[in-house]
Amino acid sequence: MKLLRYGPAGSEKPGLRHDDGTIRDLSAHVADIGGEVLTGAGQDMLRALDADSLPVVDGDPRLGPCVAGVGKIIAIGLNYADHAAEAGMEVPPEPVIFFKATSAICGPNDDVIIPRGSEKTDWEVELGVVIGKPASYVDEADAMDHVAGYCVVNDVSERAFQIERAGQWVKGKSADTFAPMGPWLVTRDEVPEPQNLKMWLDVDGHRYQDGSTATMVYGVRHLVSYLSQFMSLQPGDVISTGTPPGVGMGQSPQVYLRPGQEMRLGIEGLGEQRQLTRAWDG
Template sequence: MKLLRYGAAGQEKPGLLDAQGVLRDLSGIIPDVAGKALTSGSLAKIKALDPQTLPKVDGAPRIGACVGDVRNFIAVGLNFADHAAETGAEIPKEPILFNKAPNCIVGPNDDVIIPKGSKKTDWEVELAIVIGDGGSYIPEDKAFAAIAGFAVCNDVSEREFQIERGGQWAKGKGCPTFGPLGPWLVTTDEVKDVQNLAMWLEVDGERVQNGSSKTMIFGCAYLVHYISQFMRLDPGDVITTGTPPGVGLGFKPPRFLKGGEVVKLGIEGLGEQQQHFKAYQG
């Protein structure tokens, strides 16, 4: 299934994209694509429905983030071997974890605001895991049973804040609008091989990232297992899993976003995003 949320920001309704690409309203079935609605039991009930019995949504409403009320937005750093190489970093022996502020999540096509004082705003196409049943101390061989599905994420990053301002990476990762998510959540049964998906990103029509999830150092199942050793993963939590090469920091000289650019990105089978980057006006 492809689950999504549509409508004005802060007033999104739950929806389903049927096999013909028609948007169907799910608000009579679940209150939101969030929390307990993403557990395996709830998803099974939605899957058992005949989509043709759900109300059709007319027009072309705004598409919001594919998951609502996200409580934990966890990110993994330097998790692609070819991206680690372009930054000159050593391959991590264990996953590098940091938090993105949950309230930085926006719709996949919403504007991204370059923060006040930014000099080094960067892009990162990433594969996001959306937790379903979740739990603590999840065995790796049972990790996929704890996952609701997958989505596209742009892990927008301010490199000066992240690297040069001291402290943890969170400084450069959680600015408002730095977490476009969606367009939809694709449930695990529709993803044949999550560790072999093409990933790409363009800036003003120039392809700058062109990679694959097959170069991830730590795969999705291992990440869910690993993270669950340190915190409980709850339904609706999001884990964004790292980026392939081609980020602005990796160019020689580095290239960063100043405002006015259009960034388009996508992952095979998971959809596409497009954002206008705009300079902070305060």
């Protein structure tokens, strides 16, 4: 299934993307796409519905972030060896963990706002892993049982805030609109091999990132197990698993986003995003 949320920001309704390409409304069956809906029982209930009989959503509505009520965004740094190399950093002996504020979440095609004072706003296409079953101290062999599905995440980053100023990475990762998520949550049964998905990102039509989840240092199974040793994972939590090379910081000379540009990005089987950049206006 491809589960989504559509409508004005803050008033999104639950839906799914039908095989015929239409959006079908799920409002009569679930309140939103999050929490218990992401569990095995919740997904089974949705699969039992006759998708052909669900109401068709007319027009071309805005798509919201594909998961509601995200408890935490756990992001993984330097998780692609070639990206670590372009950043001039060593591949870490264990996953590097940081958080993005949930207030950074926005729809997959919403504008990305360049923060006040920013000179180094950057892009990062990433595989998002959505948790569907509580996980604590999970073995790798059982880790995938706790995954509801996958989505595209753009881990937008302000590099000066992240690296050049004292403190942790979170303040360079958490500005409003710095976590476009979607267009939809693709359930785990439709992605049998998450470690072999092509991924890409363009800025103004120029291909900067052209990689694959096959080059992850720490794969999905390991990350779910690893993170569950330090914190419980709950339905609706999102793990943003790192980015391949091609970020602006890695260019020579470095390239960063300016107002009025267009980002397009996607992951094989998970859909595409499109964002326009604009300056913070208060």
